[in-house]
Amino acid sequence: MDESPKDICVVTNSEKEGLPPSHPPSNTNGAAQQKPEDLVARAIAPVKREFLRPPPSSRTTQNDAASDTNVKQSQSNVVKEKKSKRQLKRERRQEQKSALNLCPEIAKTGDVNTCPYKDKCRFSHDIQAFMAQKPADLEGECPFITADAPCPYGLACRFAGTHKDGASAATANVLKKSSEVNGLSKDVQKLLWKNKMCFTKADSVIKSLGLMGPNLKTKKLDDKEEDEVVLNGSQAADETECKKVADDSVDCSDCPPTYAAPDNVEEACATDELRPSKKAKSVVDEMCTDEVENGATVLEKDIEKNSTETESVHTVDDVFAEPDISLKIHPREKKLIDFREKMYLAPLTTVGNLPFRRVCKILGADVTCGEMAMCTNLLQGQASEWALLRRHSSEDLFGVQICGAHPDTVARTVELIDKECTVDFIDINMGCPIDIVVNKGAGSSLLMKPLRMKGIIKAASGTVDKPITVKVRTGYFEGKNRIDSLIADIGSWGATAVTIHGRSRQQRYSKLADWDYIYQCGRKAPSALQVLGNGDIFSYLDWNNHISDCPELSTCMIARGALIKPWLCTEINEQRHWDISSGERFNILKDYVRFGLEHWGSDKKGVETTRHFLLEWLSYTCRYIPVGLLDVIPQQLNWRPPSYYGRDDLETLMASDSAADWIRISEMLLGKVPDGFSFAPKHKSNAYDRAENG
Template sequence: MDDGPTAELAGEEPKVSYESHETPSVVIVGGGVVQQTPEDLVAKAIAPVKREFLLPPPIRPCSKDSNDVASDATKSAPSNLLKEKKSKRQLKRERLQEKKSVLHLCPEVARSGDPSTCRYNDKCRFSHDIEAFKDQKPADLEGDCPFLNNEGPCPYGLTCRFSGTHKDGLPAEAFNGQKKSPEMNGLNKDVQKLLWKNNMKFPKADAQLKLLGLLGHMKSVQAKLSEEEEGDRTTPNRSIAADENGGCEVAGDTNIKMDHSPQPPEEDDCAGGTFASDELRPPKKAKSSVDENHSRNELDNGIGKLKKDIEKSCSQNETGSTADCIPAETDGSLKSHPREKKLIDFREKLYLAPLTTVGNLPFRRVCKVLGADVTCGEMAMCTNLLQGQASEWALLRRHSSEDLFGVQICGAYPDTVTRTVELIDQECTVDFIDINMGCPIDIVVNKGAGSALLMKPMRMKSVVQAASAIVDRPITVKVRTGYFEGRNRIDSLIENIGQWGASAVTIHGRSRQQRYSKLADWEYIYQCTRKAPDALQVLGNGDVFSYLDWNTHKSDCPELSTCMIARGALIKPWIFTEIKEQRHWDISSGERLNIMKDYVRFGLDHWGSDAKGVETTRHFLLEWLSYTFRYIPVGLLDVIPQRLNWRPPSYFGRDDLETLMASESASDWVRISEMLLGKVPAGFTFAPKHKSNAYDRAENG
């Protein structure tokens, strides 16, 4: 169903039949009113909303901005959705001033209600003035504390925005005996310190890299990277936001230092898996004993020595065993790992794609309630994980309700990816590890990761081989059709991907160059699926927005294991329910609001119920609302189901709340957040990180 022309000229008839009415619709085009049939509108990728729900042409005063996102207290101020950029020094100064504020109460004092419980006493950098805090604390929010059912007091104590609902009479010591958190995969402090000091050992990864002849290269690259990091201390941290369909977009500060302007990667790699055209890689050296050019006799003579080195390396690992580290194959290639893999059957399962920024743990919990079978964490950068960055490790968090859960990592080289895989295998509870080889954004591609790997098949081979050989968890891969539009190449690699050790591959039906300018090429996904070996499961990804889309892809290509759902879940997370129940859910505005209430409850449970946790929950709720407004209720359409590339005309809903939810104004999204989380703080502003190609406006994402 997703094959077709561009979003602007979607003129081909879809493969599925649509329920349609013949009543002409009135559409506002260029300030005029034009009557067109639903079929004409669909041909132009305009949503055929019923005539009685269409709005008249808007009258927009030139001097007034309708997209002001400030609260009621700041609506009279000039509209400026984009926050002023501040230097690191200024941000640090503001944080220090905030900590000195009486509103920044010491956590220990907040929990116990007694200033004497803080072990730092007068040297504590937080306030201990409980009375001053109570005088300035905002009013409590409506509802109960999300930690009310825990076996102990709320961990946020007096700072909780629901403190009025706390149970009295519980001793402070009860906090230590509260119920175990349902979240897993937290970063151990001892491990974090080892990562900070670069003292973490990776015996399995190092042994495998040595067998592949990549360990020497790794040490040289790490030394050079360390030198460059010293010179890049002032480089702003990367900020990545959710893009459509589970990719990523750069957000925030775009002044990130790059060695070169965006350039496509080299077409070919050097033979034997060494890396070419990369400024971070050392010059070519003589290849190791596993060089493809060596004869079989020379290789066999070197295997004994390699095994001894591997045994020595593995003996440093207290938890591992030597047998786990020695590959069974001795012919210079890694055809398979000796241990039997824990296979996952993705067939017919509803897979929620890894969605950067919006695909956080509370959102995944919402999707699980609505019927998702498989969930995957947000894309995490390998280099940041190996540096022990807490913010990156937070992307690996898992809730106990996620019964089939994986994490997605992104790296440029076999060394970083393999070490990250070993680290995750040791420290986290996951069912599979997905390697992103399809991320299209420049900041990732320019470093040789993401879609850049599609142009380097030998490096892809090294990454998948090394990673899959050291863990018994399934290794999956996510790719795009190719780097350049019109030059697809996954069909030529699909057989090799299975031989390298991957258990499954997800194909996003667009190239890196396309981004999201056209509909996904499902015919090409089918072509690749039919070429894949039986042991390799193939998942399709792109433009799945209804159960009819799902049924069409499954019937057109029975060999396809399942479809990954990304934008469809962002815009309407109840798509999982629709697919399982095989119906179009004409969901009411009240039911949609209840889903948002669940998200807020999950968010407070995850980020905290204090002021900071409330505003973090609000921020991510607003990011999600920047997608949900694109949903058009089933009862308002002349043709169903809605398609992802349809542009909605101006319309109103069946009630005031439905009309509010359909607004593309960020100020209305803030109003919805205030219905769930109370009034926004004074001076509050919001600008969505992601700006869709289909809804790109200068003022409002």
């Protein structure tokens, strides 16, 4: 068709900016000749004919293939030099000393004399050299600008030109961190590094359950300087037997505790059987520096308290009876959370970071949960793993998700989180399909070990007052679902809610979620256990159908749907299909960048970290197809979008599945990328049924 002057103007501007044309020419794409019903049956998005792109020419395809071959050959010819750890460490030290890395203390104040380490500082103190190589400031205003406090990054901030003189940098640091909680203190981190952290509650619960995991076995009290507990013959035999059978194939929850009630109350007050030897110093005393009162440590008191607090309300005759283990693991009434019909944003690996959750909170999410954190890494004090537990003040109902393979590891982790963090619930991931997690015996591998599941849930729920929730898949192998046979037990073990992802571990994310099986599990669940469904929710119609089809479900968890269109919660709350414009979507990205700079920092490192996670998110948002371009609505999560033009240049750019176009969008928000920059999404997927991440 003939182009109008307006059309010609638009195309010219697009060419000038390097963007694809917003008004598509006529084409003979094969998808345009098919009916929408046929496309939907093949899981291809039925985009309106006038927006489809023409198929690429064969010459262009051949040229692209040739260029790709040349690049691969050139890359294969480059032999990378293998460097030793000492050499890599030396290079890192040299880079820190270079002008690229100005001392943070000097950057805050602009005064060379403020660094407490002086010449021993590992960073550069040359302000002039740093300013000479510093890239130009970014457009916009510093996210830390306030009336009373300056930016905590000072000269290193990429928005330094907008800074104002104000209060001290120390005030700015307090202001920066005031909106985020759950940070790991240096003192606690050092204790974790040295393996000297005390876990009195977790160890007493594990001991009462007879679950002796590998971490406890390595801490046997067998040295002369360690605690020696004197047990009679029968108790020692019971303890030895319990340790032998505490594996995946035998349930040790019914084993008798290693400490038993004495024959009478007077003996209990006079005996020293449960006290450490006076000549030997307890390891617990060394690690926790607890005071000894009346010959008993705090750990012993805690064990005795847990074992006798349920007996103290009865008569003296009841003291002689064997204590009920189930009462000892649940000595306190837990606070319950009502998830019914709340918008629950799933814990999303890599992309479900704090800035993304803040965006989703603005767009209507009710419940948020941090990314999955590995218990072993948390117990080692890894700062990068503890960063996954950070919580923003806007997250009014927030939980953390942990993943572990053994009851003692999980119990100690939940005790540590309960002490150091402010959370509303703790979720245990028993459905992660990632190989590195499954091979360690965690995640989906627990679905094949119900006794291990039982031990983990019981140990966690008995250690803390916080509600313990569990996330599972239908089973490990496709076609062999097993959660329906465990759903009643999960509630009796101590979990307050369970989220069921309607796929097996073997399926990963292929095929559609089996909601009929989720309904079956929901109907079998006891009334005290809340059941949440998860899988393929991408519109308010999906949400409505699942809630109405099975009233036993408390709510539905929203996962990948929120990655592709984070305004999904808004659509559910307002019960409409939002034909969102490219400008509105770009404003959401602006909010994300601002939240990212507040979270990761406004210096060079913080900007590039924000860019990295923005690109990870853009690798999902490109799958969204605007409502106004579809012949059939709503879009389904398994639809593959064909190549199409948007209604304007920005919408066309956002629809691109090329990493180069994602980088261009990031440059519109965060400036030019550094030299030699490249990006590949972590999930390594460009198809819905081939996602590799968990």
